[in-house]
Each structure stands twice: as C-alpha cells, then as structure tokens.
Amino acid sequence: MSLVLSGCSPRPNFENRSRSIGRRDRTLLLVAIETGLRVSELIGLQCQDVHLGTGAHVRCLGKGRKERITPLTAAAVAELRTWLKERRGEPGDPLFATNRGGPLSRDAVEHLLGKYAAIAAETCPSLRAKRPAPHVLRHTCAVQLLRAGIDQTVIALWLGHESVRTTDCYLHGDLSIKERALSRTKPRHVPPGRYRPPDALLAFLEGL
Secondary structure: OOHHHHOOOOOOOOOOOOOOOHHHHHHHHHHHHHHOOOHHHHHHOOOHHHEEEOOEEEEEOHHHHOEEEEEEOHHHHHHHHHHHHHOOOOOEEEEEEOOOOOOHHHHHHHHHHHHHHHHHHOHHHOOOOOOOOHHHHHHHHHHHHHOOOHHHHHHHHHHHHOOHHHHHHHHHHHHHHHHHHOOOOOOOOOOOOOOOOHHHHHHHHEEE
C-alpha cells in the first residue's frame, strides 16, 4: 500500500498544529515520506543528525549498523529548520521526542499515523478502509521516486537496500509505472490510454 496510490493524495489536517506535538507530528511525517527512512531509523534520529546547510541531509544508522546519508528536499529543510528552533534540543537529544524528552516508540509512530489517516479520510474516502502501518511512508517515498523516473539502483541506495531486487516490490505495486512501460511497446498509430469498451459490448457482456 502507498499513500500516493490511494487515489486522492491525502493532506491531513493537523488539528493541533497550534501545539508543539502537532508541529512535531507534521515534521516527522514529512521527513518520513521525503527520506524513506525505516521507522527505527526515524525514531533513532538525534538533533545532531540533521544538516541543513549546503547539501542538506540526515545521517542515520541503518540495518547492520551501517551509516547512511539521505538528502533532504527544500520542503523538508524548511520544516526541520523551524522544528529545530522550537525543539531547542542538545546535539544528542532525540529529534522527535515524547513529552518526557525520550525517543518515540514504533507504537507511538503507528498511533499518530493512524490518527492523521483517520482525519484525512474525511476528505479522502478511500482511506477509510485502510490501516496504514509506518512502513507505508517508506513505500510512498519509493513510489514517488519511481514515478519521477529515478533509476532503481539509486532508489536502492536511497532506501538502504543491499540488493536492487528488494526495491522490486515497490515497482510491482504501481500500475502507472507498468502502464508507461506498456505504452512504449504499443504499435504505432494506436492512441494512448486504457481500452474503454463501447456501450454495446458492455451490454452484450452483461447479458451473458
């Protein structure tokens, strides 16, 4: 499952953005979708792991204690710059902390994701039957990169996959990518797009 595959690009209304916890949640979810970090990597980030100057990036320890650097988009940089000013944490403090100052747990991330998915479902009905797990944020990042035409080997490095084959699961889940590939094999003079049968054929099939 991917949020970009749900059919309406949900933009949750952060009901408590006037409070610090709401701004924390917004920043966390944006960073998760933009970077594709695993939830363990996300909650393990410390304030010192964020670099917002030239070549903005976050540094994390992935599987096997392997260090990985992931670039940040302009939107993520702006959000993190604002959050760090508010956070006022020491270099070794968790970037996304609980009210008591400790790192968030995986369950906490899953809870806040479910909360905002429920809010987004009010304007995006296709989300109502879904129960997104934290991994869906990583999946969304991968699909967005694929749709942008990024090579799979680059995406594998981005996500910290040891094998490009691991990235295949994201490719298999996106119909639009498959349709673009199929369109390149079509005979000439065939109009692009999906086949839409005429009403007469539909009526015939329904009568069988």
